[in-house]
Structures are given as C-alpha cells and as structure tokens.
Amino acid sequence: xxxxxxxxxxxxxxxxxLDPRAKFVAVSALAVALFVRDSFAGLAVYAAAAVLAYxxxxxxxxWFWRAFRPLLxxxxxxxxxxxxxxxxxxxxxxxxxxxxxxxxxLATYLSLRLVVLVLxxxxxxxxxxxxxxxxxxxxxxxxxxxxxxxxxxLALMVTIALRFIPTLFVELDTIxxxxxxxxADFRRGGLRERTRSLVxxxxxxxxxxxxxxxxxxxxxxxxxxxxxxxxxxxxxxxAHWSDVVLLVATAAVxxxxxxx
Amino acid sequence: xxxxxxxAGAVPGRPRAPGAPGAAGMSxxxxxxxxxxxxxxxxxxxxxxxxxELRAGGSLALIGASGSGKSTLLQVxxxxxxxxxxxxxxxxxxxxxxxxxxxxxxxGLVFQAPELQLFAATARDDVAFGPRRLxxxxxxxxxxxxxxxxxxxxxxxxxxxxxxYALSGGEQRRxxxxxxxxxxxxxxxxxxxxxxxxxxxxxxxxxxxxxxxxAGVTLLLATHDVDLAWALCDELLVLGEGRVLxxxxxxxxxxxxxxxxxxxxxxxxxxxxxxxxxxxPQRAPRSAAEAAEALS
Amino acid sequence: xxxxxxxxxxxxxxxxxxxxxxxxxxxxxxxEFVAVVGANGSGKSTLARLxxxLEKPAAARRxxxxxxxxxxxxxxxxxxxxxxxxxQNPENQLVAQCVEDDVAFGLENLxxxxxxxxxxxxEMLARFGLEELRRREPHMLSGGQKQRxxxxxxxxxxxxxxxxxxxxxxxxxxxxxxxxxxVRELRGEGLxxxxxxxxxxxxxxxxxxxxxxxxxxxxxxxxGGLFADAALVRRLGLGLPAAGELALALAERGRDLPGLxxxxxxxxxxxxxxx
Numbered sequence: 001x002x003x004x005x006x007x008x009x010x011x012x013x014x015x016x017x018l019d020p021r022a023k024f025v026a027v028s029a030l031a032v033a034l035f036v037r038d039s040f041a042g043l044a045v046y047a048a049a050a051v052l053a054y055x056x057x058x059x060x061x062x063w064f065w066r067a068f069r070p071l072l073x074x075x076x077x078x079x080x081x082x083x084x085x086x087x088x089x090x091x092x093x094x095x096x097x098x099x100x101x102x103x104x105x106l107a108t109y110l111s112l113r114l115v116v117l118v119l120x121x122x123x124x125x126x127x128x129x130x131x132x133x134x135x136x137x138x139x140x141x142x143x144x145x146x147x148x149x150x151x152x153x154l155a156l157m158v159t160i161a162l163r164f165i166p167t168l169f170v171e172l173d174t175i176x177x178x179x180x181x182x183x184a185d186f187r188r189g190g191l192r193e194r195t196r197s198l199v200x201x202x203x204x205x206x207x208x209x210x211x212x213x214x215x216x217x218x219x220x221x222x223x224x225x226x227x228x229x230x231x232x233x234x235x236x237x238x239a240h241w242s243d244v245v246l247l248v249a250t251a252a253v254x255x256x257x258x259x260x
Numbered sequence: 261x262x263x264x265x266x267x268a269g270a271v272p273g274r275p276r277a278p279g280a281p282g283a284a285g286m287s288x289x290x291x292x293x294x295x296x297x298x299x300x301x302x303x304x305x306x307x308x309x310x311x312x313e314l315r316a317g318g319s320l321a322l323i324g325a326s327g328s329g330k331s332t333l334l335q336v337x338x339x340x341x342x343x344x345x346x347x348x349x350x351x352x353x354x355x356x357x358x359x360x361x362x363x364x365x366x367x368g369l370v371f372q373a374p375e376l377q378l379f380a381a382t383a384r385d386d387v388a389f390g391p392r393r394l395x396x397x398x399x400x401x402x403x404x405x406x407x408x409x410x411x412x413x414x415x416x417x418x419x420x421x422x423x424x425y426a427l428s429g430g431e432q433r434r435x436x437x438x439x440x441x442x443x444x445x446x447x448x449x450x451x452x453x454x455x456x457x458x459x460x461x462x463x464x465x466x467x468x469x470x471x472x473x474x475a476g477v478t479l480l481l482a483t484h485d486v487d488l489a490w491a492l493c494d495e496l497l498v499l500g501e502g503r504v505l506x507x508x509x510x511x512x513x514x515x516x517x518x519x520x521x522x523x524x525x526x527x528x529x530x531x532x533x534x535x536x537x538x539x540x541p542q543r544a545p546r547s548a549a550e551a552a553e554a555l556s
Numbered sequence: 557x558x559x560x561x562x563x564x565x566x567x568x569x570x571x572x573x574x575x576x577x578x579x580x581x582x583x584x585x586x587x588e589f590v591a592v593v594g595a596n597g598s599g600k601s602t603l604a605r606l607x608x609x610l611e612k613p614a615a616a617r618r619x620x621x622x623x624x625x626x627x628x629x630x631x632x633x634x635x636x637x638x639x640x641x642x643x644q645n646p647e648n649q650l651v652a653q654c655v656e657d658d659v660a661f662g663l664e665n666l667x668x669x670x671x672x673x674x675x676x677x678x679e680m681l682a683r684f685g686l687e688e689l690r691r692r693e694p695h696m697l698s699g700g701q702k703q704r705x706x707x708x709x710x711x712x713x714x715x716x717x718x719x720x721x722x723x724x725x726x727x728x729x730x731x732x733x734x735x736x737x738x739v740r741e742l743r744g745e746g747l748x749x750x751x752x753x754x755x756x757x758x759x760x761x762x763x764x765x766x767x768x769x770x771x772x773x774x775x776x777x778x779x780g781g782l783f784a785d786a787a788l789v790r791r792l793g794l795g796l797p798a799a800g801e802l803a804l805a806l807a808e809r810g811r812d813l814p815g816l817x818x819x820x821x822x823x824x825x826x827x828x829x830x831x
Contacts, residue, residue: 183443200377200389
C-alpha cells in the first residue's frame with residue numbers, strides 16, 4: 001500500500017517509544033500555538049523543533065516525502081490564493097491579479113505555516129501505530145464518559161474498522177473483477193451511468209459487511225466481550241519520564257515560539 | 261429441454277451447424293504468458309512463461325497450491341488483465357486479431373466464492389445481468405436466464421423471483437454459476453468452485469459440470485483437489501510459483517507417478533484403488549458409480 | 557457433573573415456519589469427543605450458539621452448560637466463559653490488528669492483568685505455532701493461519717469444553733490439516749470437544765456421534781453404528797470420503813459391504829483384497 005500521510009513507519013527510535021498520549025498532547029499544543037501568533041521567527045522555532053523530532057525518529061526522508069508530495073499542490077494553491085486576494089498596494093498587476101509585497105509576505109507565511117503544520121502532525125502519525133493512537137485517544141477522552149459518550153467502545157470500533165480496511169479493499173477488487181467478467185464496465189458513460197454501474201459492486205459489499213458484523217459480534221461475545229465492561233490491555237499505556245520530558249520540552253518550544 | 265441441449269444452444273451472432281469446428285467449445289492456447297503486479301514496492305511475478313494448449317471441448321485441471329498463480333492465470337485468460345509478455349489465443353485468434361474482444365466475451369469466469377457477486381433483487385435479474393450487458397434482445401435474455409437456471413438445478417418456476425440473499429449457500433453458489441452460464445460461454449473457467457460447499461451441492465455441481473462437458477464446452481478447472489480434477493478433467497496442468505511444472509494428459513506410468521510425487525500430488529483415489537486391486541491404473545474409473553459398475 | 561446436560565431443547569427463528577431445533581437432548585462429559593453431524597438446515601449451528609450461551613433457548617426441560625443455566629441471562633453469560641466456540645469463517649472472528657492482540661482479546665475482556673495475559677498469550681502462540689506471526693496483520697494470513705489464530709484466541713481463555721462449528725469448511729486442504737492437527741492435540745490433552753461437521757471423515761475417532769436432521773436427533777450412539785447405516789448416512793446428505801461413496805454405490809448395485817469403510821485400507825479389507 002502506498003504511503004499515505006498517516007502511514008506508520010515501524011521503528012524503535014526515541015519518538016516511537018514515547019507514550020501516544022503525550023505525543024498527541026504535544027502535537028496538538030504545537031498545532032494550536034502555530035495559529036496563536038503570526039511571526040516568521042516563531043515559525044522558524046517550530047519548524048526547527050519539528051525537524052529535530054524528525055531526526056530523532058529515524059523515519060527516512062523518502063518515506064515522508066512520498067506521502068507529503070501530493071500535498072504540495074495544496075501549499076501551492078494557498079500561496080497563489082493569498083498572493084491574488086491579499087490586501088496591500090500592488091507593485092505588479094496582470095489583469096485582475098495584483099501582487100503586493102504584503103501579499104507575497106502573507107502568502108509565504110501561510111504556506112510555510114501549512115508545511116510546518118503537516119510536519120508537526122506527521123511526527124505523530126509516522127511514529128505511532130494506529131492502535132496505540134486509538135488507545136491514547138480513548139484514554140484522553142475518558143472524561144467524556146461522564147457525558148455518556150462510549151469512548152472505549154468507539155475506540156474498539158475504530159480498531160476493528162482499521163483492521164478490516166485492507167480486507168475490504170481486496171474484497172472490493174474481487175467483486176469488481178467478478179462483475180467485469182460478466183461484462184460490467186465501470187469507466188463508461190457520464191456521471192449517472194457510472195454511479196449506477198457501481199450498484200453491482202456496492203450492494204454485495206454492503207451485504208458482506210453486514211453479515212460480517214453479525215458473525216464478528218457473535219465471535220466477540222463468545223470471547224466474553226461485553227460493551228461497558230472493564231477491559232484491560234495486553235500492552236497497557238505506561239507513561240515514563242521521557243514523556244514528561246517531551247511535554248516540558250514542548251512547553252518550552254511553544255514559549256520560545258511565542259516570545260521570539 | 262435437457263441440460264445438454266440447453267447448454268449447446270445458439271451463440272448470438274455465430275450461426276453454427278452442429279459438429280462444426282468450434283460449435284460448442286473454444287480452443288485455448290497460452291504462449292509464454294507472463295504477468296506481475298506491484299505489492300508493497302516489490303513486484304510479484306505471478307506468472308512466468310506459462311505455455312499450454314487446450315483443445316476445443318477439452319477439460320483441463322489447473323492444479324497448484326495457494327499462491328501458485330491459478331487465479332491470476334484464469335483472470336488473464338479471461339482478459340481482465342493483459343499479460344506482460346506472451347499471448348492468450350482463443351480459437352486461434354490473438355489479441356491483435358479482429359474479433360478477439362468478441363471471443364473474450366465468450367469466455368466465462370466463475371470466481372472463488374462467486375456468491376460475492378450477487379446483487380440484484382431477484383434471481384432472474386441477477387442472472388440476466390451478464391446477458392443484458394452483452395446487448396442481447398430481452399427475449400433472448402429471458403431464454404438464456406431460464407435455461408441457465410435449469411442447468412444449475414434452480415428451476416425458474418420456483419427460483420426466478422426469489423431474492424438471492426434468501427437462498428441457501430449452495431443455492432447462491434449455483435445462482436452465481438447460472439449468471440455466468442447465461443452468457444453462453446464456450447470456454448468456462450472455474451476458480452475453485454467446490455470450496456466451502458456442502459456435500460449435497462458438491463455432488464450436484466459435479467453433475468452440472470459433467471453435463472456442460474458433454475455438451476462440448478471447454479472446461480478449465482482450477483482446484484487443489486486431485487480427486488475432483490480426476491473426476492472432471494482429461495488433462496492437467498500443475499502450476500508452482502507461477503511456472504508450469506507439468507502439463508498433459510494424466511500419466512500413471514512410473515515416470516508420471518514420479519512427476520506427481522515430485523509435485524506433492526497424490527494419485528487420485530480411484531487410480532490408487534485400481535493399482536492396489538491389480539488393475540491398470542490408467543483405466544481407473546472417474547466416479548464412484550463407474551467404479552461400482554466395474555466391480556459388480 | 558456433565559459438561560452439557562441438556563434435555564428438550566427448542567429453538568425457532570423469528571418468522572420461521574419450522575423449529576430450528578426441536579426437543580433435543582445432549583449430554584457431554586469430561587474428556588469426551590462428541591461429533592454432531594447434519595446437513596445444512598439441520599440445526600447444528602443453532603445448537604452451537606445455544607450451548608455456547610450466545611442465544612437464548614426458546615424452551616428446554618433442562619439446559620445446563622458447565623452447571624450454568626442457559627435459560628437465564630446470567631447463566632448464559634457465565635457459560636460463555638467455560639464454553640469456547642470456534643466458528644466457520646476465519647475472517648469474521650479476528651478483531652485485532654495483529655495476531656498477538658487478537659489472541660489476547662478474550663483475556664482483555666475478562667480484565668486479566670497485563671503480565672498474566674502476556675504469559676498466557678505467549679503460551680498460546682507457541683502451542684499453535686504462531687510465534688513467528690505474532691505481529692502479523694490478519695489480512696496477511698492464510699486461511700489455516702487465521703483459523704489457528706482464532707482457535708488460539710478462543711482457548712486463551714481456559715475452557716472446560718470446546719465447541720467447533722464446521723471449523724474447516726472454508727479452508728483449503730493444507731489449512732484443514734493444520735486445524736485438525738490442533739484439535740487432535742487439544743483432544744489429546746483431555747479437553748472435552750463437541751465437533752460439528754458435515755464430513756463423515758472428521759468424525760473418525762469420536763466417542764459418540766449425534767446426527768441431526770431438520771432440528772431433531774435421528775441418531776445418537778457410537779460412530780460405528782452410524783457408519784454401518786449406509787441408508788441413513790445417504791439420507792442425511794453427509795459428505796463421504798471416496799471409499800464411503802464407493803461402498804454406497806456398490807450397495808445400490810446389490811453388493812453390500814460390512815460397515816461403511818472410510819479409508820482405502822478399510823475398503824480393500826471389505827472388498828476382500830484383490831478382485
């Protein structure tokens with residue numbers, strides 16, 4: 001499977017071993033801090049921190065780049081949009097496009113900020129397997145239980161959904177091929193015809209999924225699953241000193257970014 | 261209309277005299293067919309220089325372990341994927357020849373667990389999907405659907421209006437097969453058609469395939485079951501890691517036996533039985549009924 | 557105390573015309589290997605769900621699983637702990653994103669402490685030959701590997717009896733052999749097993765065989781007795797190995813063989829050697 005933005009890269013670096021809860025909090029705080037104050041200097045601080053985190057993670061640049069490259073268009077679009085629509089006295093005009101120094105500055109800042117945001121976010125997703133992330137979020141969301149939000153059950157649902165995604169892809173492919181062998185053509189025609197041609201693919205997939213849900217629920221109950229009951233984990237989340245250090249370091253970075 | 265007549269019915273656009281070459285079955289020839297696909301950054305060479313021939317009306321068992329490339333080969337023959345190298349010739353025609361696409365449409369492919377493809381509200385509509393996509397007039401579609409349902413043992417009077425998902429597993433499997441048969445294939449490719457089938461439907465399905473064979477349809481059956489291969493097919497092709505390891509008619513001479521053993525295939529049950537009874541293994545019966553006749 | 561002490565079990569699916577199970581009795585004792593055979597629609601899978609405490613019986617004179625009353629919700633919940641159930645479809649039993657986590661799933665549900673879980677999971681992985689696949693994702697496993705993982709997950713919870721509902725029906729020959737070998741091992745260790753199947757050759761070696769037809773019991777006794785009744789075997793629509801098919805075909809032509817041979821050797825013996 002191609003590396004997507006969220007694709008985990010297996011490793012044993014310092015960052016990999018940190019608690020997902022701490023990482024999530026750190027990354028979220030940094031993301032918020034990015035938007036609190038507009039300053040190139042601040043941006044540079046955050047960027048440096050992200051790059052340092054990268055170096056510590058052991059994730060090859062090629063891996064990240066392949067996932068990030070498709071986003072370049074978004075960065076480019078942000079840049080152009082800002083240049084075109086930003087206020088300020090233009091020094092160069094072409095038709096309705098007015099380019100001003102202020103506009104260029106803003107565009108550069110916003111584009112760079114977007115890049116840094118993605119950088120910071122990827123540090124989390126590249127070093128944290130989805131199951132650990134789900135566990136971490138479930139723990140952090142614990143207070144929501146007081147509002148009757150079933151966080152543990154939701155976390156399990158997410159885990160199960162993630163587990164079946166590759167399987168579903170294979171099944172989808174198989175069904176499409178089987179229908180193609182019967183003469184179905186998914187590329188022909190306008191929007192309406194193409195949508196209709198998906199019925200022989202989506203209906204079986206839905207039926208399969210419902211049947212699967214039934215059987216899976218039964219198998220889970222047979223292994224004593226009860227929604228709402230207390231569950232332990234084979235790999236429980238355990239915070240270490242290193243996680244505290246991460247949070248303190250993040251606070252320092254945020255402070256530096258805000259004060260610079 | 262008997263199953264046999266039903267199956268050998270007219271193929272649209274190709275008026276044929278009975279007994280004319282290609283009347284029922286299609287001939288198949290693979291020449292150095294190779295195919296790979298990408299998987300996690302490393303290409304998997306699923307088929308490597310696969311070459312073999314299957315005459316019109318013949319029956320070939322494609323044997324190999326999981327991952328040997330059986331399913332890939334069937335899909336390449338059907339034309340769902342184009343080979344990287346080599347060519348699949350149908351009735352002697354290659355991909356560059358006019359009419360090749362039409363020939364491909366006369367190749368039926370039944371996937372593993374074909375029940376997966378059922379989607380319509382009635383059995384009739386589902387079976388009609390293929391014929392309709394071929395652009396046949398509605399009258400011909402109806403006739404083809406009814407015939408196909410009869411052939412697989414789901415009489416239209418009782419089953420045509422039923423909802424596919426309300427049918428039993430075995431009935432669904434047969435319905436999916438009907439969906440392919442309704443397109444009047446002259447070459448029928450089956451990918452492990454007996455897996456997960458209850459014994460009753462298994463027996464029934466063997467009967468259906470025997471009738472298709474008798475009607476002259478060329479049969480290519482991918483299976484890991486050597487006894488089923490023996491029951492239904494005159495020739496076999498052993499695939500291993502995408503390569504042809506053995507091909508040709510069943511051969512139970514010492515040399516042939518060695519070849520089977522080398523590919524970790526045991527002899528079919530009846531063949532071994534005949535051998536142990538002191539009879540000629542090459543003339544062993546194909547079914548329990550045949551064997552019982554011979555022993556009575 | 558029998559592990560299963562069931563009498564007069566009844567079940568009917570909502571909107572169905574007929575009972576899925578009618579007046580069924582079942583008794584299974586420690587260490588027994590009981591085979592339950594029947595064609596599709598005979599009620600075998602319904603039986604598996606009921607005795608596993610996964611479904612509420614419509615009625616029963618007595619329905620005790622490991623001493624728990626299946627007619628009561630609390631009893632059913634308790635039964636789920638002592639009775640392990642393995643289903644037919646390997647894919648639809650695996651919940652977690654890797655083998656190790658899936659094997660631990662049941663223990664997590666029972667709130668085992670992590671250290672004990674770790675030991676038990678290691679033990680299960682070793683026993684079922686899954687150590688190398690520990691971190692493997694389910695979609696990368698073969699059918700046999702998936703089913704072994706599911707079995708490991710079921711047995712991870714210490715059980716008093718194991719119910720297997722056609723565990724090899726969806727597997728290729730290699731996978732089938734893997735699972736059957738694992739079951740034989742469990743049996744060898746003395747675990748009581750209820751093995752549900754449509755294939756006669758999987759009943760070989762059973763202490764007792766129960767045959768179901770349309771929800772009622774039509775045979776209960778030792779395996780040999782069922783094998784000897786060719787007509788019943790044929791009527792039940794069970795799968796026979798080639799030797800058995802041949803014996804039935806010969807019987808149809810007037811040549812009755814003593815008993816129902818299931819292997820070539822048995823067949824040759826019955827035929828009296830070379831003809």
